[in-house]
Amino acid sequence: MRRAGLAAAGLAVLAALAACGAPDGSQERDRAEEPARTEGATPGAGATVPVEADGSWSLRLADVSEGPAWPLPAGSPERFGLGTAAGAGRIAPWDRDVRPDGTGLPPGSGRAADGERVWIAKCSACHGPTGTEGPNDRLVGREPREGFPFGAEPRAGPRTVGNYWPYATTLFDYITRAMPQNVPGSLTADETYAVIAWILARNEIVADDVVMDASTLAAVRMPAAGRFVPDDRRGGPEVR
Ligand code: HEC
Numbered sequence: 001m002r003r004a005g006l007a008a009a010g011l012a013v014l015a016a017l018a019a020c021g022a023p024d025g026s027q028e029r030d031r032a033e034e035p036a037r038t039e040g041a042t043p044g045a046g047a048t049v050p051v052e053a054d055g056s057w058s059l060r061l062a063d064v065s066e067g068p069a070w071p072l073p074a075g076s077p078e079r080f081g082l083g084t085a086a087g088a089g090r091i092a093p094w095d096r097d098v099r100p101d102g103t104g105l106p107p108g109s110g111r112a113a114d115g116e117r118v119w120i121a122k123c124s125a126c127h128g129p130t131g132t133e134g135p136n137d138r139l140v141g142r143e144p145r146e147g148f149p150f151g152a153e154p155r156a157g158p159r160t161v162g163n164y165w166p167y168a169t170t171l172f173d174y175i176t177r178a179m180p181q182n183v184p185g186s187l188t189a190d191e192t193y194a195v196i197a198w199i200l201a202r203n204e205i206v207a208d209d210v211v212m213d214a215s216t217l218a219a220v221r222m223p224a225a226g227r228f229v230p231d232d233r234r235g236g237p238e239v240r
């Protein structure tokens with residue numbers, strides 16, 4: 001656990017070294033051998049890296065390797081002084097997983113009417129006043145209502161929440177962590193439920209007056225539910 005976390009953290013140091021024009025192939029080697037990221041890799045979450053009294057931290061070479069696997073220029077410092085500690089308060093806005101079955105949905109609720117206010121203030125600049133205009137992803141639109149051309153025809157029409165998303169619950173997962181893109185993690189749970197109610201109502205998936213909460217959101221069946229299968233192709237051109 002300790003070694004895995006340090007090796008993952010070591011990549012950041014390698015990237016910094018590469019930017020200075022240091023190593024030579026060792027970076028690719030290290031990335032290929034990188035173990036899956038484990039919890040506790042982040043200073044503050046698992047304290048695998050020593051954090052100074054003022055909250056700063058930096059890796060020592062000895063922390064990431066039994067001995068340097070890459071040559072460092074003579075006179076390199078023992079510490080590079082990169083990064084700051086990610087404390088609980090900085091991790092919390094990103095640590096909000098919601099599964100397709102609704103596990104992880106927080107308390108709170110909202111209606112489409114409230115969601116419209118959130119939408120106009122915080123979403124419409126990028127997704128358009130009605131969710132169709134862009135300039136970024138189009139979120140509203142049900143066409144084509146029959147068939148599902150996207151697998152066989154990668155260029156088929158815009159993919160929207162209405163014609164493509166298999167689960168409504170994962171809208172919460174995505175929006176709460178990633179949107180609005182300029183201030184991700186800033187919406188309250190009520191605002192998130194409300195704006196999801198608005199998006200689903202505009203897609204004609206739920207009624208305008210539904211109260212969206214953990215149980216009503218998990219009960220929504222999306223038009224594209226059941227349209228996705230595990231991709232078990234073995235290199236051939238066929239699409240299921
Ligand atoms: C600053 C621009 C910006 C703002 C503001 C913004 N978005 Fe986005 N949104 C994007 C971009 C860009 C993407 C595509 C991101 C990607 O594909 O990685 C996106 C993608 C999405 C998606 C996924 C679409 C899909 O089908 O994959 C959803 C849902 C979404 N935004 C909802 C919202 C909501 C709700 C708000 C307001 C609370 C919001 N966005 C505000 C820029 C923005």
